[in-house]
Amino acid sequence: AQSVTQPDIHITVSEGASLELRCNYSYGATPYLFWYVQSPGQGLQLLLKYFSGDTLVQGIKGFEAEFKRSQSSFNLRKPSVHWSDAAEYFCAVGGGGYQKVTFGTGTKLQVIP
Amino acid sequence: SAVISQKPSRDICQRGTSLTIQCQVDSQVTMMFWYRQQPGQSLTLIATANQGSEATYESGFVIDKFPISRPNLTFSTLTVSNMSPEDSSIYLCSVEFGGLGLSSSYNEQFFGPGTRLTVL
Numbered sequence: 001a002q003s004v005t006q007p008d009i010h011i012t013v014s015e016g017a018s019l020e021l022r023c024n025y026s027y028g029a030t031p032y033l034f035w036y037v038q039s040p041g042q043g044l045q046l047l048l049k050y051f052s053g054d055t056l057v058q059g060i061k062g063f064e065a066e067f068k069r070s071q072s073s074f075n076l077r078k079p080s081v082h083w084s085d086a087a088e089y090f091c092a093v094g095g096g097g098y099q100k101v102t103f104g105t106g107t108k109l110q111v112i113p
Numbered sequence: 114s115a116v117i118s119q120k121p122s123r124d125i126c127q128r129g130t131s132l133t134i135q136c137q138v139d140s141q142v143t144m145m146f147w148y149r150q151q152p153g154q155s156l157t158l159i160a161t162a163n164q165g166s167e168a169t170y171e172s173g174f175v176i177d178k179f180p181i182s183r184p185n186l187t188f189s190t191l192t193v194s195n196m197s198p199e200d201s202s203i204y205l206c207s208v209e210f211g212g213l214g215l216s217s218s219y220n221e222q223f224f225g226p227g228t229r230l231t232v233l
Contacts, residue, residue, distance in 0.1 A: 032220050043117075043205055043224035044156075090155065094220030100171075101220045103156045 002027045004093050004104035012110040013081050021076040021107050023065075023091030033074040034092040034101070035065055044090065050074065051096075061085070086111045115140050115208050117225035125231045126196055133192045134228045136206035141186035144209040146222065147179070151202045159204075162189050196232045203227045 003026045013019055025031055032051050036044040048059025055067040065076045074091060088108045094101040116139040126132050136145065144163055148156040159179055160170045168181040183189045193200050207222040 034221070036224075041227075041229075043226040044207075044222075046221065046223070049221055096220055099220065100158060101222060105155045 002031075002093050002095065002099075002102045004091050004102050006089075006091055006104035006107050008107045009105070010108045010110070012112060015083050015111050015113055016080050019076075019078045019081045019085070019109070021089050021091075021109070023074045023076065023104060024072050025074060025091070025093040026072065027093050027095065029095060032094045032096055033065075033067060034094070035059065035063070035074075035076045036090045036092060036103075037061075037087045038090065038106075039087045047076070047089075081109075081111055083111045083113070085109060115142060115210075115223045117206065117208060117223060119204075119206060119225040119228050121228060122226065123229040123231075125233060127233055128197055130196055131192055131194045132196065132230060133190050134204055134206075134230075136189045136191070136225055138187045138208050142208040142210055143186070145183060145189045146207045146209070147181065147189075147191045148205040148207065149202045150205060150227070156205065159191070193230065196230075198232045201230060201232045203229050 005024045007022055034049045035047040037047050038044050047063050048057050050057050050067045058064050063078050067074050088106045090106045091104040092101050118137045120135045147159040150156050158171050159174045160168045162168045162181045162183040164183050164186050178194055180192045205227045207224045209222050
């Protein structure tokens with residue numbers, strides 16, 4: 001069965017600092033990978049996705065993620081964090097077609113001045 | 114992409130009552146999903162609601178507790194029946210384009226803003 005692990009429940013970074021959120025997945029074939037962000041009281045917004053091709057994918061709001069098959073990872077990065085990035089981030093994996101999408105447990109990001 | 118609205122945005126209900134949550138999409142979609150997000154937790158899929166077929170429920174969720182309707186390609190409802198405090202949660206609907214014989218579904222989902230339910 002597919003699964004997603006986000007090892008960091010909570011991360012605190014200073015505004016302007018770089019950010020990396022970790023995501024490891026388990027899937028038997030080529031995965032479809034996603035990062036979503038959820039601001040307080042909001043639904044989930046798609047930040048970026050990986051289906052195939054270039055393993056470094058760019059998303060909205062200055063985020064990027066790198067797919068590393070050998071490490072079964074899809075870490076999310078941002079070079080300089082803004083206070084408005086404070087939110088919860090979810091990594092997800094699917095297999096396309098009728099495959100269910102599995103979400104990780106989320107990483108809550110706090111940004112301090 | 115899609116714009117998805119949910120009603121109500123939040124509600125406080127008494128134990129033993131039922132609440133119906135509506136999900137409206139601004140374009141026709143084949144695949145719709147209902148998730149539950151309990152406080153401080155990730156998303157758990159309740160069921161998949163495809164137009165023209167019965168909803169498919171995940172393990173641990175049953176139709177009697179969470180009946181779903183999908184009358185057309187832009188609308189769905191989820192009812193939380195005979196509520197208890199353990200049903201207090203955020204309920205999210207999402208949509209995915211493609212599916213039903215098409216190979217173009219990449220599992221990219223678009224989410225509604227959620228319905229925050231508190232059961233007393």
